[in-house]
Amino acid sequence: MKKTFLAAALLLAFSLLLFHVIFHPAHVGRWHSMPAAARNGLEQQPILLVPLDSRPPCREFVINGGKVIGREIATPPTEYMDYYSKPGNTEALRRWLSEQIRGASAVILSIDQLLSGGLLAAREAHISNDDIQSLAAYLRTLHAAHPDVPLHAFYILPRAIPQDGIEGWRERRALLAYARLLGRAGAGLPVDESEMERLRTEFPSDDLQKYLAHFDESTALASMLIDLTEEGVLTRLILGQDDGEEYSVGNLKKKELSNLLLQKNIAPERAMIVHGADEIALSMLTRITVDELCSHGGTPPRIALHYAREDMADMIFPFMAVSNDATAREKITMLGGILSDENEARDLTLFISAGDSAADTLSVRSSAASVIREMLATGTSVALVDLSRRFHAEETLLPILIEKNVPVNALTAYAGWNTASNAIGTALAQGILYHCAMQRAETREERERVMYANLAFLTGRIAEDTFYLKETIDRVNNTLRIAGYTNTADLDLTKNWRWANDLLMSDLTRRIHSYESTAAFRAPFYKGGMHLRVTESNVTAYYPWPRTFEVRMEARPTIAFSP
Template sequence: MYKRSVFFISITIIIAIFVQQFYLVQPLGKKVTITPKYTKHILLIPLDSRPPCAKFVVDAGKMADIEVITPPPDIMDYYTEPGNTKKLQAWLQMNAPSADGIIISVDQLLYGGLLASRQSFGKDTEENSLWQTLVDIRSQNPQLPIYAFNILPRITPPSNIDSVKDIKNLMQYSRLTDRFSRFYEEKDLLKIEKLRAKIPEEHLEQYIDLYNRNLELNKKLINLAADKVLTKLVIGQDDGEKYGIPNMERRNLQRYTAAKQLDANTVTITHGADEVGMSLLFNMAQLFKQQNYAPKVFVAYNETASAQAILPYMAAPVGQIVSEKIAMTGGQIVQSPEAADFILYVHIGNSKNLSTRLLGAKRVNNWLAAGKKVAIVDLSKHFSAEETLLPVLLQNDVPVNQLTAYSGWNTASNSIGTAVSQASIYCQAAEDSYSTDAVLRLTYNNLTILYDHFVEDYFYLKGTVDAVNTALRKAGIDNVSDLNMDNNYLWANRMLADSLQRQLAKFTHSKASRSPITLQTPDGLQRIYLQDINVNAFFPWPRTFEIYTDVNFSMNIMK
């Protein structure tokens, strides 16, 4: 009995070693050394210091051999602490002469970040200083591309209005006001009058004044674009709804832009916020190229109804947002995968269309097998892992390493805009990759972004965040949006890092992740394998809403 046990233990150990050496680790080929090769340098004043607004743009710039330079962290915003606008303006003006282009968030440069802009009521913003800074930069750098963007206020009232009842009434007032401006129904007017009587006058005045001031601010920015102080202006709409005063402001600005006879290459009004910096990065990369590349995109949905779906925090259906984001690239939607530079597959999951996931996985697998470039937008109506596509891709061994882009963050505009921009940057860079080193560098930089999105958009937002929040609340920490830096913040970071590394290790041992990437290079076909994949992750702000991720790996090549 003892000998039999020893025999089975020995066989088990031998099998484990075999699997480890030849199945999991795969010590194949030669490790590739990736060295940045920047041909252009641009300055970025990000919307705020969160990774989607800053790090993602910096990483995407590497694909286009563009060094994206951001301000020193000590003058940037940090959560509720606004950035130092005077120092930011001085930094921009000092560094502009040595840059090939600049991308500016007006919210950061004027208020100190997106959150600060939402809390700006009653504060001095020194608008004249901003206008003078922009005019001075233009006069001192007449050929410099200056791209700027500003975000419309969301429908939710400013944070100083903290009465639940007042917030609810103001938001309903906003919806009804927009509805009445479109349809002029008397029933809506009567409801508006009743609501006005319930809302404190000072709160209503503040709420309306917020949009009036922002409307005038955006008109001044449009005037700067008309006067060619700004090369390009994008106005985004954050956290919208089907009806609301922000929609009225958007339509007003569209009319104002039309009256100025400015085309979409000069002024664009779109849905979204966090992804606008990435979109403008692609526009900047386009400007730097002589051939003026614009992508051809074939768009496919998991079901016909997905294009008409209006997801949470959105003021427009998914299909409209897809069209907007592709239009921002100057690209066009084509009618077949064969005519496309890349395929944009948009999965909008809900509890009733779970069966579409397997068909979607088969379609993606077939496209990849045919050598097509595929960007996936993987969204869920209920922010649920069970409604998303990625787990089904993994279960069916679809080679996700070969995706051109993957995005499934918190809103449709963020995810669609990010995926379209990443895929467009990749496709343009691929056209210019005339050496094997350039092909490998592009592949490495794109995979870095791809894995960051796998980790945050799926592993974290569809699972780990709930586990971390539950553990914190069980420990008596109810406010997960304001963690104590000396105690529970460190504990939450440790839980986060351990959980993500375990999930990433399991993921990297799957066939979907281990599949080689076949590249066509000037030196012939080559196969790429990823090894030693790990993630450095922490909460960039003392809240659990978003994370900072830095996925590292070695890239091995076999001819």
Template sequence: MYKRSVFFILAAIIIAVFFQRFYLDVPVGKNITITQKYTKRVIFIPLDSRPPCAKFVIDAGRIADIEVITPPQSMMDYYTEPGNTAALRRWLAENAVSADGIIVSIDQLLYGGLLASRQSFGKEAQEGALWQMLKDIRESNPQLPIYAFNILPRITPPANIDSVQDIKNLMEYSRLTDKLSQFYDEDDLVKIEKLRGKIPEGHLAQYMDLYIRNLQLNKKLIDLAAQKVLTKVVIGQDDGEKYGIPNMERRSLQQYTATEQLDNGTVFITHGADEVGMSLLFNMAQEFNDNKYHPRIFVAYNEESSAQAILPYMAAPVEEITEEKIAMTGGRIVSTADEADFILYLHIGDDENLSARYCGAKRIKEWLKDGKKVAVVDLSRHFSADEALFPVLLANDVPVNSLLAYSGWNTVSNSVGTAVSQAALYCLSDNNKINTDDVLRLTYNNLTVLYEHFVEDYFYLKGTIDAVNISLRKAGINNVSDLNLENNYLWANRMLALSLQGQLDKLAYSMASRTPLTIKTSDGIKKIYLRNMKVDAFFPWPRTFEIYTDVNFTMLLGQ
């Protein structure tokens, strides 16, 4: 018995020493203090106040040493409450003089945000005042880059149309109208006429007027680009489908742009919405860059069929959207990984290709081992953790700190646009680094954005959101899109914070995270270790669809 006890005690000591040595010991190295450095200042009016549209852009700006300035929160939208458009225009006019560049959401400046723009029926928008203000800014600042973006209305009717049957009928009317405009079919014409008789006249008028007014608004923006009032205009298409009136508006605007003889560098029409601000931030960084950097990108898929997959909320296959987002950077797709600035790996998971995830993790691990730069887009057809690549990366000790970007939000356009922009910003900045401090600052800022996407895109959206929603519903709170700020909102925030910190702790002690990141500096090859990871998280709006995350960590420099 005595010998057995001694054996167990010795075994426990050995295990404890091993754990201490390999998991808790801080590697020999210097604790790095990062001082932010800004070389340019960009005024940014976000699409709305959600983190993907605002905070992500601010954080990404630091990768390129760009200070992104947004309006005071008191002027911005808050969920269903629109922003103060008059105050926002005054703020923009007052701050334009101190800016090196301007990026503005027309939806925010005219209506007070994306949600408000969908409810704009019967509301007078001060278009004339906005156009005049932009002209005044241009007259006072002839060389100032001014970018503007606007989002096409989605196929789903505005929220005030709340009859389930009316919503279904309007959406089917939209699909058939677009289909009929491309392929004449008498049966479709009969169906449209029957639907017209079922839809209340006021609802149909509101639905159609939304597209008519938006078409004229976008044509005006294109005219301002032709007149060089605006340096660049991007028109995004929110949640789309294969057929729908939004597609008709997109095609009409493409024809109008061609008639005006404007190239993609001046007017770009794209799928997506929330990521457009991030894409334009990279374009602005290009403006500031003397050599007008254009990325070379090697695109790889988890399997050949993924390129042609059409995922939810998309009006085009993955490959078309990917080519579009790369075109927005002015970049080009190259045929081999060796000639690329970075590899864009797209995982399109579904319940039929689960076994391919190991092969994907192995490819990424080999690329990283060879010193290649890799950005990962991690999507799943059913929006499930079981179909995602990230847990397989962790299980196979893929050094995730070495990734340039990771994105797996709710749509292809969001995820691809965000990942391409972050990776391109990194490569542009990496080309301009001068000394070791520049390299360390770039590394820290990119890792911050990377980990915020790990936390939100995987930990939250592929798991924690369901746990929070189930807990709320078990407590009798069925509407998770309208939480009570005095009661269940605070409880939901508490559940969120505990869950995400627990998952981040687990990631922090995995080999995938603890494997040091190797960087090249003016002082030679160095290793970067991350320790003391913490995440602050809360729901920015009284609903559980999106979260605000702020990830902090200690960065140590070793040999």
């Protein structure tokens, strides 16, 4: 009897041990530490970032990208930066940069912030020749004092929409329509002259002069930055196009700048004109990382492009001047990657879903989910770009992945925010940063750190781009309107800002808890030589500016690691 009892006890103990080994991780935890010791002195120095503005995509995304590769991203004090419509303190920012650069390995520098105090301020600013020459002198002095610290600068070319300083929505609408026709005419296309004459009577001449002068001033500033790149003051220059359109005055000016780059014979790896704005700082961090990897004997990341449906490649989505495919190829080049055929070896697959209910794309989501499931099951690293023409959840792919129990935490990157350039640039940058970090990781501890940082980035992107921007924001705005607040784009900090934050966290927490209960979230997966399972998202969020369009979000997921 005793022997039988002992045998049963041993069998039970063995069974419990086996269950623990198979179904429980070696350890569960949240990584908050900075990376393991860097392999050389250069990598121990921070990268300085002067962000485009104080919105999370322009600052926090870069900091989070730095965590993936184990690099500190140092940013100016909050009191120096812009706050919504209040410009940043450009004098204090220049002083901070001059003081901090001596301990940095590189600088990622927004010209809009340094000159005008942020993107919103730059959209309205008058840029004089004295302003341009003063900035040139500052940058030359900065480079001369620290010639070994590369300056990676970016500047955002004006968008087509007229400045807010031009009053009257009818006048601004007519001016924009007129400017589009100017763009068509400048591109050599036929235009309706009588329509141009009619539009010309609907806004004052002063408005047109102010509008066109803004593009002239911007072109003069960009030309100066190209000169500094030719001189070697700037190591790399990116000129981004904010909220582009197929035909615009901005496109004509962009062509002038392209010709100037050709005339000066400046290589694309040193200067490029690209589509997008908010994602450019993260893109520049990624290019720095790729260059460092290659300088240490690595190879450029190989990127395969895959579309949920073939015709999605040629679609032009809102606020874009070019197709999804042209944007993706441009970003791959900008980030130092190599476009690879899907049948060839690749380090990352950029999977683009461009949802458009009017184009009947919803019917392909189920098959697209099956393709992604197969890619993840075979160990393919997938960065998912989840676009929506109308910015509605029902046009996106992620809900179908969740419904089909696809292990979404096995994705390398996810992005689905407002423009194709933003989303493609962000997902591609995160995917490449992860690849570079895992290439350099030498120990299991380093791989776990990289995985944690990347999953934190991924969790935040899913929570914001899908659950907040396509669901929670509408419920918060509707609740505010019912309560009598007609302008949710301008929250009253003394009345409804705190309440709006409570609404935000209450609804977002409910939505994420629902997501965490799904098999798609709970599914274990194998990645980076490890078995993992995300058990909690641990997302917090609040409104950094007095409006609901931007949300500052932090994800500290709890992750189970197993051998």
